Amino acid sequence: MDAVRKDVRRLVNKELEAANKRFPQFASPHEGQNVVREELEEAERAIVPLKLYIETRMWNMVKANQTVPKDDFKAIREAAVNLAVEAIQVAAMAKKFEHGQRNNWPGAREDSHGEEKNRAGSGNSDNHHEPTGGGSGKDRL
Known part of the structure; x- marks a missing residue:
């Protein structure tokens, strides 16, 4: 399980890096929260077909003492993979x-006190191979 968790963390970093190449850093907490929320909504939608296959189709076959079709297992696996991708996003x-919060929202013009930000030194000190920058919108991923 630890190896899988480590692989998932690598995929999170890979996804972040890809999004950062396509889109700038979030300009504000409002933008960042909206993007995170959008991704959560996509994950919530991705679980619907998975639940349908497991709770309805598979269960109905089991209750009827019938063999679950191979295509149903393939659909379950694909739906689970889609859910995992959304969770990674x-x-x-x-x-x-x-990162935006820690860097005082590099996409914004002013800090929370209304003073101009000093952009020097506002880079990502905890980069773990993750460039600063970002992504928003569905087409980023």
């Missing part, structure tokens, strides 16, 4: 939000 955008 949620994690990546949450990490992007964290």
Whole structure:
């Protein structure tokens, strides 16, 4: 399980890196929260077909003492993979939000006190091979 968790964390970083290449850092907490929320909504929608196959189709076959069709198992696996991809995107955008917050929202013009930001030194000191920058919108991923 630890190896899988480590692989998932690598995929989160890979997803974040890809999004950062396509889109700038979030301009504000509002933008970041909206993007994270959008990804969560996509994950919630991705679970619907998975639940349908497991709770309805598979269960009905089991109750009837029938063999679950091979295509149903393939559909379950694909739906689970789609859910995992969406969950990875949620994690990546949450990490992007964290980076923006830690860097005092590099996409914004002013800090929370209304003073001009000093952009020097506002880079990502915790980069773990993740460029600063970001992503928003569905087409980023």
